[in-house]
Amino acid sequence: MPKLDLVGAINMTLAQEMARDERVMLLGEDIGLNGGVFRVTDGLQKRFGPERVFDTPLSESGIIGTSIGLAMAGMRPVPEIQFEGFMGPAYDQLVNQAARCRTRTRGAFTCPLTVRVPVGGGIHAPELHSDSPEAIYAHTPGLKVVMPSRPRIAKGMLLSAIRDPDPVIYFEPKRVYRSFREEVPEEDYTVPIGQAEVINEGTDVTVITWGAMLFDCLQAIDHMPDNVSVELIDLRTISPIDVTTIADSVRKTGRAVVVHEAPLTAGLGAEVSSLIQEHCFLYLEAPVQRVTGFDTVMPFYKLEKQYLPDPERISRSIEACLAY
Amino acid sequence: MPKLDLVGAINMTLAQEMARDERVMLLGEDIGLNGGVFRVTDGLQKRFGPERVFDTPLSESGIIGTSIGLAMAGMRPVPEIQFEGFMGPAYDQLVNQAARCRTRTRGAFTCPLTVRVPVGGGIHAPELHSDSPEAIYAHTPGLKVVMPSRPRIAKGMLLSAIRDPDPVIYFEPKRVYRSFREEVPEEDYTVPIGQAEVINEGTDVTVITWGAMLFDCLQAIDHMPDNVSVELIDLRTISPIDVTTIADSVRKTGRAVVVHEAPLTAGLGAEVSSLIQEHCFLYLEAPVQRVTGFDTVMPFYKLEKQYLPDPERISRSIEACLAY
Amino acid sequence: MPLKTVYRGEVQYLQILDETGALDSTLASGTLTDVDVQLLYQQMIICREFDETAFKLQRSGRMGTFPQNKGQEAATIGAARALTKGVDYIVAYYREAPALFHHGLPMQNVLLPWMGDERGNALPQQLSMSPQCVAIGTQTLHATGIAWAFKLRKDPRVVLCFLGDGATSTGDFHEAMNFASLLKAPIVFYCINNQWAISTASRKQTAAETFAQKALAYGMSTIQIDGNDLFASFKATRDAIERARNGGGPSFIESLTYRLGDHTTADDARRYRPAEELEKAIQRDPLIRTRKYLQDKGLWSDEQQAKAEERAKSIVHDVVGVATGIEKPSSDDLFDYTYAQLPPSLEIQKQTRRTDSLGQDPTQVHLQPRPVEQQERDAVAHG
Amino acid sequence: MPLKTVYRGEVQYLQILDETGALDSTLASGTLTDVDVQLLYQQMIICREFDETAFKLQRSGRMGTFPQNKGQEAATIGAARALTKGVDYIVAYYREAPALFHHGLPMQNVLLPWMGDERGNALPQQLSMSPQCVAIGTQTLHATGIAWAFKLRKDPRVVLCFLGDGATSTGDFHEAMNFASLLKAPIVFYCINNQWAISTASRKQTAAETFAQKALAYGMSTIQIDGNDLFASFKATRDAIERARNGGGPSFIESLTYRLGDHTTADDARRYRPAEELEKAIQRDPLIRTRKYLQDKGLWSDEQQAKAEERAKSIVHDVVGVATGIEKPSSDDLFDYTYAQLPPSLEIQKQTRRTDSLGQDPTQVHLQPRPVEQQERDAVAHG
């Protein structure tokens, strides 16, 4: 089994799925010869040709809008948006068009497309290259949103996304792109959309997170006193949320901390917190805590460390939650 | 004091502020001779001329993007987006440009603009004319978001918005536009952004809502048994949320129901619910309830009544919350 | 050569059947036969009747809003006639009912969305047309994507994409034109310049002398035509379709016509539109012109007219019967088309018709599939 | 006249100082004096040095990403020279440092944002220039809005808006061009066609023969120029600025140049750019051409060159000192510019540096102002 990083896993998966299904095609800015600014599509244009790996003009609404047409006409487009900060111009096509295609036509038309987007901060990138807009798209019925944070899972979820009959936003936490490798099976396998994963079992408190924050949470947990038993959940799918896994855990632990990069207010942490409260009210021994980015614009990188939750902030909050 | 409906109150306020401050100007589709599709700007072009009440081309990003430039250069633009469903093309300019102008330049540039947008369902309008995207903009640091639901308050909040040094989205619940009149003072007065209002005092349960849902909540409460005492809060400002007013109330009642039109998941109800839980954990006698639109696309109008929370759904939830 | 011309572009204007009903027979040759014109004129009559009836439906409270095609029939039907049925694809916005009818769309399908019913948009795939599009300009990108798919599959189909004069101001229009041109996609952008976008006159939409010249920005073939001229609309579209089918890439057509009605039934054009302008436009009504042509050629009588009008009434009457008689949609429909398969939480909302947690049956929360590890192992094993 | 031409447009190409350093003195007359050229050439040397140094800063880990202007100096500085300092307004994107320097921007202000520091964008208003813009195309609308404000206030100022070839594919560019043209706004859109948008060659950005012809879509004045020709860039811009100032409305300039460096320091152009193409472009380096012109005219010596290079090194060295020596921003800065006045909840986040409720001081939640009724009454009373 090859040991791959996140970039490698996604690259291999795209190649395999393109080989398997000729309806699958890629489009986006600089994804061809250049292989994408993160090299995720490296070598794919060479292998599959410039028609199936298409370098678009600088035009995000165009990328998503034509992908919708391609999907309606039976293709399986996998557009890339270069950074999450450039989803803005495509917002309308995603939210008001792709997400509504099925319901607007009572199923006569569907829109099976998978939008790949690098997401999140921590890589010393310029402005608009470090945001976390997942909550926006979680508030959009008709879309599915996933954010795998490890190579092996990323492959299975990407195959699920491409084969899904509805539009999926596939966020790739860019801080993880090259951060580690793991064995990724070469066979065809899917990891279902809509299921969270218990990463560490524990009994005292449940920590729920997703994306690159998973690794900060792991660090935070590593530094907790030995007598503290933390259950860590990687949400993996942003929408629909796997409330069962979360609620089962919190009914056991009685305490919960949600961790994400995006700003606090109206972030996905609010939804997770509300769901816990609704499903586990009588089990809760402390208010659900949210450890998140501040309600500020994501700063330029000199201050990004101050903005992003770090292991210290996370563990302080876990401790406070436990001490309540 | 004139008795005005919501349309009349906003119209009068715009006229007064344009007369007072020559930097104030309006721009949008069909706002001139036609007076806007809801007639909110009726007569203003005649009075202030086509330069200050400018009919734009069909171009929402253009409307917001040029408003940003106008604001940076010292004007006080009040753009109109014809329906909330057409904010999509302007999303990028609003969220990634207007909202970030101050922070990106450390205050050297600011962006004082007020975006007027009719919002919400219930008027038998076509697709994309009945949505409630307020949570999206509440998740955008740098923006303020308000949604007054009564003529008198609407005037004061509009003046606050136009005079605010930062960008404000001013949502106008279109179902209320012509639904009733009340006395609106002709004098100059402001109603601060960021303050909720207790509409009915009560002791058993707190209902928090905003926009047109206020009136459904009032109806629901009217039909509650006499021995139930409901405290009703009109949030008025979506961002920043007035957590003090909410928390003070819930500490008193111990129970809360949040009501809004937008879909449940990652809606503003989640934020309100989380805040209550965080601020009133030990006071809560029941889980905070969310009575909202379903996690579906807003349907075409034959089913919109089934989609929108109605007094019956609201009162059933209040009862269940009380019975917990 | 320090100052030299590096680009020249121009726009031609095409008219074949003029305002008086006179035909340029050279240009007309190989376009529409007498029988064609008779047939299309009858369709125009039906569409006009359809528009008038829809207006009344709205006024009597049986429909929300309706945008009439009135005055644009020659443009719309002429263009539609140039397509090969069931092969070429129509992407319309919301004012081109006549084109859709021409290609076989049951008329109630146009009424239903305006009566608040998605089911009108449930078009059979073999009709080769997309659902109506409310968000101005967005459809130009979908159309380009569909044409792109045809090209990728080497399927010799062409897309006819309608858009309004107002739509040319949207960013999406620009991006679509650019993509289409770069891709040499088999698509024809047919711009209905009906002089108005709600209350915005087309001269306030752009400072360009013509809308047709906008295509020059993309190096795209372009033409301006008299849109009230059935022949010109047919010929310009057919030529563009053929060019596209033969790999010649996309084209743009600016079709000059006039919106004789209000923008929609929610609009009152008297607020902003000079009465004289409307008067003049009524003189140029394409139905009058087409009828005059047929009559002058002895191809149409007052009797035929009376019969056609009667037939139109009866057809439209029946359609209204179907549209208004249709059962209210089940409120399950609200949920069922959000995804191919509803996620558990939405399934619960559907079952309980509630979003508050206490109204829901907590046992249903366990509708979720097996634990992840298990599934993954299965998947790897059987994948 | 059934088929007639209703529109004709064309694009002229302007070159004054050719590749060999020869000047067309007729076209050059009334443009740049010898002293001007000497001065601008020295600025070009400084900017080139700035670019090389910034590159090294990034490579040594002291900067995140940096986009060099290298190769585009004549275009950028020539255009900037055509503005009246402190009057006309520059809206740049991120690659036009030389234009900003020319108008007095301290050089560290360009470095700081790329070093992750917003303070570089805190430009004094009197410089009449906007902060750098990362989101491609968005600035064209801001620029149009600024020009609109000037027009509304009858302020005889003109905006020079830079954009790249890639930016012309964005919807915002289209909407800006349309607004500007409709408003007859005093603005000049200066399109740096450096042949590349990251790895996308300009012929993959549009199928149009020239970028200049895009302006025809809006009925806007347009020209294509040799962007490596200081004289052409100056003259085309000056003419456009004067036209705008005199109420003649906006113009578009396509300035043909070449990005000699990588897209940014995060890019490796060798992955996608033929080496021969770069070789050829290096031959056309504007610094070589300008120096040749000056030397041929006896206006520049090797000695002056050496001195200028030395001076450039020393200036840039000092700038780097300032930029790298600046104190780290206070983490309060993270909060303080979100709004003019922080809302209570954000104030608490700032005080506690936490978002979890248990980490916050609950008493601080009561930072809120007086009850609403009270305030309203006050407001009405004193308003």
Ligand SMILES: Cc1ncc(C[n+]2csc(CCOP(=O)(O)OP(=O)(O)O)c2C)c(N)n1
């Ligand atoms: C993106 C968007 N903005 C605004 C509207 C509101 N609106 C509906 S129709 C219309 C005018 C459209 O004009 P045009 O494109 O000329 O088509 P016509 O109605 O004249 O056929 C407007 C502004 C919309 N539907 N979509």
Ligand SMILES: Cc1ncc(C[n+]2csc(CCOP(=O)(O)OP(=O)(O)O)c2C)c(N)n1
């Ligand atoms: C809206 C948006 N999409 C994508 C990007 C990523 N990106 C940064 S620069 C660039 C290319 C810009 O090319 P061009 O406009 O020609 O300017 P140049 O860099 O050549 O000066 C791209 C795609 C961006 N910054 N903004």
Ligand SMILES: [Mg+2]
């Ligand atoms: Mg129109």
Ligand SMILES: [Mg+2]
């Ligand atoms: Mg470029």
